[in-house]
Amino acid sequence: MEGALAERFYYYVGIVPMRSWSKFVRMLGLAESDIDDVYYENSDPSEQKYQMLSRWKSYYGYNRDLADISDCLKLAFEELESDCHPELLNRKLTPYLNQNRQIARVFYKVMGSMNSNELKQFAMTKLKVTDNQAEPIGRNHARDFDEQIYQMFLVWMRRHTNMSHFDMRDELERFVNDYLHGRHAMEQGPSRAGYAPSAERPADDMRVGRYAAPSGDLDEY
Structure with a gap:
């Protein structure tokens, strides 16, 4: 064999x-x-x-x-x-391999939900990756942007070793929703208090398309 x-x-x-x-x-x-x-x-x-x-x-x-x-x-x-x-x-x-695999899948799913500029800002604002942490990552993985972002996720994960991978998934899903909703609101401009989407408002403005967080995908284990 x-x-x-x-x-x-x-x-x-x-x-x-x-x-x-x-x-x-x-x-x-x-x-x-x-x-x-x-x-x-x-x-x-x-x-x-x-x-x-x-x-x-x-x-x-x-x-x-x-x-x-x-x-x-x-x-x-x-x-x-x-x-x-x-x-x-x-x-x-095995359960041990599956646990490692699941958090990796969550990270890659989140990465697939945003473009490169969004991912860099997400890492800095939501994952709280500092410039001092990001600089060596960029240097060590200069030719691989995806790996740079993945390493930033690992920086965040190592600060939360007490969390289960299920809790990490839920936390990341919340971060993604908050971040993408915030981006969407900024691009749409100031909203009026109490505004509700009207029947004439295009469906694409109502939390679909590239602003939809991958909540269903993160549950695929």
Whole structure:
């Protein structure tokens, strides 16, 4: 099995680009501490990828057969392209891996609800990421804006280690709603006290479209 497993690992090492790799292993439930350790301990990108998959397998279980491992890898890869329902992989992973995976999915869902300018302002105003915290993140991930934002989410998460991932999800959902509603109100201009949308008001002005917070998506576990 070891030879077949190595071949399967190297297949995904080859087809998942480095830019998407952290998201790939996060979808598998690998913890941030393991991701950071491997990046620190290995300078070769292919070896980094392989070692992360080896660590993931140690959490998934040494006695798992190749078919189960292959299914998990395939489902995580498909999630990069949004081609499968997350519950398929949720059912296969251990509780520990699933907990890591769920908070990662919440972060990525929030990131998908805003454009780049909105995300930077959201991180500074709602997540309370300071300039001193953001500067090294920008320097270390200069070519990957998505990873910069993800690291800012991690800054926020590390301040709330006492919260469950369910509480984190609810808190982030509240932040997103507050932020996007505030942006919407600013773009619409000052509102009149007691104003209610009239029948003539376009439906797009009434909390739909790109201002809709991803509340339903955050519940998809």
